[in-house]
Every structure is written in C-alpha cells, then in structure tokens.
Amino acid sequence: MSLLATVAGTPASPRFFALIPCAGTGSRAGTAQPKQYQPLAGLPMVLHTLAAFAAVPRLARCLVVVAPGDRFLDHPDASFSIADCGGATRALSVLNGLGQLAALGAEPQDWVLVHDAARCLVTPRQIEALIDACEHDAVGGLLAHKLPDTLKREAGGRVAATIDRSDKWLAQTPQMFRLGALAAALEQAGPAVTDEAGAMEAAGLQPRLVPGGAQNFKVTYPEDFALAEAVLRSRQP
Ligand SMILES: Nc1ccn([C@@H]2O[C@H](COP(=O)(O)OP(=O)(O)OP(=O)(O)O)[C@@H](O)[C@H]2O)c(=O)n1
Numbered sequence: 001m002s003l004l005a006t007v008a009g010t011p012a013s014p015r016f017f018a019l020i021p022c023a024g025t026g027s028r029a030g031t032a033q034p035k036q037y038q039p040l041a042g043l044p045m046v047l048h049t050l051a052a053f054a055a056v057p058r059l060a061r062c063l064v065v066v067a068p069g070d071r072f073l074d075h076p077d078a079s080f081s082i083a084d085c086g087g088a089t090r091a092l093s094v095l096n097g098l099g100q101l102a103a104l105g106a107e108p109q110d111w112v113l114v115h116d117a118a119r120c121l122v123t124p125r126q127i128e129a130l131i132d133a134c135e136h137d138a139v140g141g142l143l144a145h146k147l148p149d150t151l152k153r154e155a156g157g158r159v160a161a162t163i164d165r166s167d168k169w170l171a172q173t174p175q176m177f178r179l180g181a182l183a184a185a186l187e188q189a190g191p192a193v194t195d196e197a198g199a200m201e202a203a204g205l206q207p208r209l210v211p212g213g214a215q216n217f218k219v220t221y222p223e224d225f226a227l228a229e230a231v232l233r234s235r236q237p
C-alpha cells in the first residue's frame with residue numbers, strides 16, 4: 001500500500017483517463033485531410049468525440065494523440081491535453097500515448113479508456129455505462145455491438161457458408177483497461193494488433209463485452225460522413 005493510501009486510511013482509488021488516438025491518415029475515407037478533422041455538423045469530427053468525453057465528470061484527464069508536428073487541435077483553453085507522439089499504427093499511437101499519460105502522473109493501476117477519434121457519435125451515457133460495467137472487473141472491457149445481420153463466409157465471390165452469429169460482436173470503443181496491464185499487453189502483441197482487447201486476449205485475458213449501439217460506428221468510408229452528420233444534426237437542440 002502506498003504512503004498516501006496509508007495516511008488516508010483507505011486504499012487510493014484508481015482514476016479514469018481517456019486516450020484518443022487521432023494520428024491516422026484516414027486512407028479509406030478518401031478525404032483531402034485526415035478524416036478526424038473533416039467538418040461534421042459545423043465542427044471538426046474529433047471535437048464531437050472530445051465533447052462526449054468532456055461531459056463525463058469521472059474522467060481525470062483526456063489525452064489526444066496526434067501525428068508528429070500536427071497542430072490542428074492546438075488551443076489554449078482546451079478541455080483536453082495533446083501529445084504529438086502518434087505512431088505508424090494505431091497500436092503504436094496508443095502505446096506512445098500510455099507513456100505520455102504515465103509521464104503526466106497516471107499510475108499502472110489507473111484505468112484508461114481508449115477511444116477512436118473517428119467514433120464521433122459516442123455518447124457520455126455510453127462512456128459511463130462502460131465504466132459502470134468494468135470498474136470492478138479484474139480485466140476491463142469494451143463497448144461492442146451484437147451482430148445484427150445474417151453472416152456469410154465468402155469463397156470466390158460466392159457464399160461458401162452461413163455462419164452462426166449468436167456469439168459474434170463488432171468491437172467498438174471505448175476500450176477500458178488498467179494502464180500498466182494494457183501497456184505490457186500492447187508491447188507484447190506488437191504494432192499490428194487492431195484493438196486493445198486483442199492485445200489483452202493475446203495475453204490470455206477475457207475482456208468484458210458491454211453493449212454499445214449501432215450509432216457508435218467508426219467513420220471509415222466516404223458514405224459514413226453523411227450518416228454521421230445526420231445523426232449529429234438529429235441530436236442538436
Ligand atoms: N497510426 C495511427 C492509425 C490510426 N489512428 C487512429 O485510430 C483510430 C481508428 O483507426 P482507423 O479508423 O483505422 O483510422 P485510419 O488509420 O486513419 O484509417 P485508414 O485505416 O482508413 O487509413 C482513428 O481515430 C485514427 O486517427 C492513430 O491514432 N494512429
């Protein structure tokens with residue numbers, strides 16, 4: 001037990017941090033600038049993402065990881081911190097961001113909620129639901145969406161089989177794990193792992209699946225922008 005915890009008489013509670021990987025190029029989106037900076041309903045996409053996290057009082061700090069030299073978000077009174085330590089893959093951007101959080105005072109036992117800048121439709125209620133479901137969990141977990149459609153396996157442009165979908169989920173973000181365990185798992189898994197849960201699974205752990213929702217999709221392809229814009233406008237008063 002740390003000195004602080006001994007003095008206070010109770011174990012120090014882990015804190016909650018948000019880490020937003022925002023250093024991708026958005027190659028599938030076909031936009032001139034990285035997709036996370038495209039205007040949507042009057043604001044750059046990532047500012048919608050950050051507004052959702054700013055509305056969760058339990059978060060101690062939100063760190064945005066951008067590409068080296070990226071000054072798009074520089075702002076003196078921002079409710080978030082920025083580190084231009086993005087890497088060549090999402091996993092490297094997250095790993096570098098975890099190092100920055102540690103340098104800013106986050107402890108290995110603190111929780112980190114990693115969320116794609118490009119999932120701009122996440123709501124404060126969904127973030128709270130993930131924390132509520134995972135804060136007493138030994139491992140942590142992720143928002144995910146149960147597969148809504150019939151699932152096919154393809155071979156040469158034709159259906160080879162219909163797959164049982166009853167146990168299939170689409171992984172979303174945020175994904176919430178302890179900082180120390182996540183950093184170790186990402187180091188071990190290597191730069192190609194596509195989500196935090198995958199790194200934890202490779203370490204032999206079973207992250208908890210927490211229902212997200214169809215609207216928490218990742219803006220990935222050109223047609224996704226119009227859908228995201230429509231949802232954002234439908235939420236405006
Ligand atoms: N080297 C990278 C790659 C991705 N990301 C971030 O990870 C999130 C999810 O990744 P994805 O949608 O795959 O974004 P991109 O890699 O930018 O897209 P694409 O694969 O189409 O190039 C995005 O917010 C993206 O900015 C990152 O921080 N660093």
Ligand SMILES: C[C@](O)(CO)[C@H](O)COP(=O)(O)O
Nearest residue numbers: 090116171172173194195218
């Ligand atoms: C983390 C993620 O959003 C979960 O679905 C996803 O893996 C991000 O990257 P991808 O390259 O589009 O899979």
